[in-house]
Amino acid sequence: MQTDQLLARALEGDFLSIEEGVFLFENAPTALLMEVGNQIRQKKVPGDVVTWIIDRNSNTTNVCIANCKFCNFYRRPGHEESYVTDIETYKQKIEETFEFGGEQLLLQGGHHPDLGLSYYVGLFKELKELYPNLKLHALGPPEIAHITKLEGSSHIEVLQALKEAGLDSLPGAGAEILNDRVRRLISKGKCGGQEWLDIMHAAHKVG
Template sequence: MSVEISEILQRAADGGRISPEEALLLYTEAPFHALGEAADTVRRRRFPEGIVTYLIDRNINYTNVCVTACKFCAFYRAPKHAEGWTHDTAEILRRCEEAVQLGATQVMLQGGHHPDFGVEYYEELFGAVSSNFPQLVIHSIGPSEVLHMAKVSGVSLDEAIRRINAAGLASIAGAGAEMLPDRPRKAIAPLKESGARWLEVMGIAHRQGIESTATMMMGTGETNAERIEHMTMIRDLQDETGGFRSFIPWTYQPENNHLKGRTQATTLEYLRLIAVARLFFDNINHLQSSWLTTGKDAGQVSLHMGVDDLGSIMLEENVISSAGAKHRSNLHDLVWMIRSADRIPAQRDTLYRHLNVHWTPADDPTDERVTSHFSSITNVGRQLPVLS
C-alpha cells in the first residue's frame, strides 16, 4: 500500500474530509481489507454500541403507467398499454392495513409518472393513508414524481411540496437518483430530469424541513469517476441543507428492460463503493446496504465495510423485482445476518430511532409471518400470503 493511500485512509478513519479525487483513488487502488477496516473504524466511532438497524415497511405501487420510459426499468407501462394498471384508494388502504398487522411502521407509496396525476391526486392519496393509518410514516415518492405532479397541476415545486407534506407526506425517498452526472443519466433515462434538477427538488424539501434519503444505482455503464461524482453532488447539497438521513447504493438488475444487462456492477465493486461512501460522507449519518439487489451474503459482508443499516423487511416490492431481483428474506434471517456479523440488531423507525433493540439472542423476534417480498402485480385484491 502506498504512503499516499495510507495517509488518506488514516485521515478518513479519523473523521477528516477526503476530496473526490482521493475518494476515486481509494475506490480504485486501496487494498480491500485496509479500505474496509478504515470504513469500519468510522462506523464504530459513530455507533459505538455496535447496533445495526432494520425496518419493517411495505412498498405499495399505485400505478405502473409512466411517460418517462427509463431504459433500466422493467416495471413501467406506457399510457394506454394493455398491461397498465392503477390501484384505487380502497386497495391501497387494504394493503396498508395488512402492513400494520405485521408490525410495519412505514409505507412507501411509489408509481409511474401517470399523465393525469397532479398534486391533487397525491393530496388525496396521502391524506387517505395518513387519516386512516396515522401510525404509518409516509416515506414516499421522489423528486421525479414531484416535478411531474407540479407540471401536471401547473404549480411551483415549492407549492407542490408544501401541499403534499400538509396532506401527510413525512419524508421523501431517494428514488429516481440512479446516476446524477449528465452523461450516464442521459444514456439510461433521457426523458427524466437532470441530476441538478433532482437535487434542486431535494433542496427545496430540506429547506421546508422535510428530510429524505439519497440513493445511487450502479452498474449501467457509468465510470468509476462518475460514481464518485454522483456522491460528490449529494455531499455538496448535504453541506448546504443537512437533509439527507442516509445514503443507499444499489446495483442495477438486468432482466426485462431495454439495457438487457449489458453492464453490471460486481459484488466487489459494490462493497468497495460502500466502504468509500462511509469514508466520503462525513456529513451523512447512516449508510444502508442493499441485500435485495446484491444478496444476503454481500449484505452481511457490508456490515464490515462501514454499514450500520440493512434496510427493510419490505413486505411488498415490485419495481426492482420486475427487473430480476430474486433475493428474499424474513425477519428471522435479517436478524441472524446482523447478529452473526457480531452486531446487535435493532428495529428502527423512519428517523432511525430505535424501537426495539435485541441486546441478546433471547430478545430476537420470532414472528414468522414477517417476510419479503410479495409481488402484487398479478395479485390485485389478494391478501399477503401470511394473512390469507
C-alpha cells in the first residue's frame, strides 16, 4: 500500500478498507490527512464558513445502576450524595446559557431505576413550555435503552414519545468502545454495542 494512492482514492470518494485506514493512521503525516480531509469537506460543503453551537451540559441525576468501572460521577440509589436535578436549577442554568448567547441544553445523567419515560416526557414538556426556543440535545443511547427496559417498550416508541415532548436531537454518548467483550468488563450495566447502533438507527427513523 502507498499513502498517495490511498489518499487519491479517498479524494475520489472511494471507501477505504479498515486495513487501509490503519495504514494511513500509522504512516501518513497528520498534516497531510488534515489537508485531504479539508479537501473532501470542501467538495461536500464548499466555502470557508465554519459553524458551531453554544450549549451547556446539565446532569439530570447522578443516581445510576450501570456500575461503570471508570465512573466517579455516579451514586447508588439512596446514597447521601445522590440527587435529581430540580426545575429551578434547570431554569437558572438555561437562563445563564441564554445570557452567553447559547441556545442548547445537553441533558444526560445516570440510569436511575425510578425515572422512566413519564418523568422525561414531563421534564421535556415543562422545559419547552418555559423556553420554546431552547434546543434539547438529550439522553444518549444507553439512557434510551435503560428507559426502554423500564417501560417494556421499544426504542422507536420511547424516542417518538420523547420527540413529541420536545427532544430535538440525540447525543452519541455512551459508545466508549463498541466491543461487547470490553463493554462487559468496564460498563456491564450499559447496553451492548449492537443495541447502541440499533437505537441510533431508530433515532434516524424517528427523525
